[in-house]
Amino acid sequence: MLYLVLSILFSSLIFVIFKLFDIYKVETLYAIITNYVVACAVGFFFYHGTATVSEIPTRPWFWGTFLLGFLFIVVFNLMAATAQRAGVSVASVATKMSLVIPVVLGVFLYKENLGPIKIIGIVLALIAVYFTSHKEDSSKTGKKALLLPIMVFLGSGLIDASLKYAQEVYIDETEFPLFSATVFASAAIVGFFIIIVKSFQNPLKVNFKNIVAGIALGVPNYFSIYFLLRALQNQDLTSASVFTLNNVAIVMFSTVLGILLFKEQLSIKNWGGIVLAVISIILVALF
16 A cells, blocks of 8 residues: 555656646756656666666567557647647546546456445546546537547556556566666657657757756656556555556645645535545545
8 A cells, every 4th residue: 555655646746846847937848858768767776687778678568668658758748738728627637537447447357346336436536536627717628629638538548557467467576667667768769759850840959947857757757657566566456446546646635735835726626526536535445
């Protein structure tokens, strides 16, 4: 349970850092790519095995990490586009509701058993995420605008499901740092390719503020994935329980941090969502 709590803490810290990006006018793309380089370096630092860089491609999970790294970059850009065109609340709901995908796949792929109380807890979690993320002034979107949130929903769910599958089938416990580092390295490579392409239109400028911001993001980003993989090893919790507790608790804790640090205002629906989130966590964790 400690690993799950740590994953929630580091994941919530990421949202705080993103908020600070907006306040201090950090160029997000460049900070994100720096963050992946830092996260990769942290992963290699904590790996105590004997693998060399040339040996990593021989690992059974290597190509999977490349695909995950690609997804990290793509889904992040989709989230940004969704927030800009459909609203931040829409992007948040689409991201957090994606827990449905690994939960359902856990039942079919790993024969995990969901009792009626846990099913009720998961349903309440989805409702809680919606109400907690809901903004009274969010704009209505047309059919075309729904495409972006749907892609965010599918992409985020695919990332969570892929992490669970890799942890279940391919990764030895001692290789978690190496696996995580390789995922972030792949994301950095994809990010550098994007920058190179963009540099043909706008010359690349190195900004010290973006680098510092990327370093600040990279450390918690790495540990959010690392501790999530550790939490998925818990024999007392199914992957459905882990993903439900993780996502709902992140929404709750991020909301609290937003109130305390940035004086964000909550509506009645937001508070109702927090109450439902607490109930759903109790149902999923205790039953």
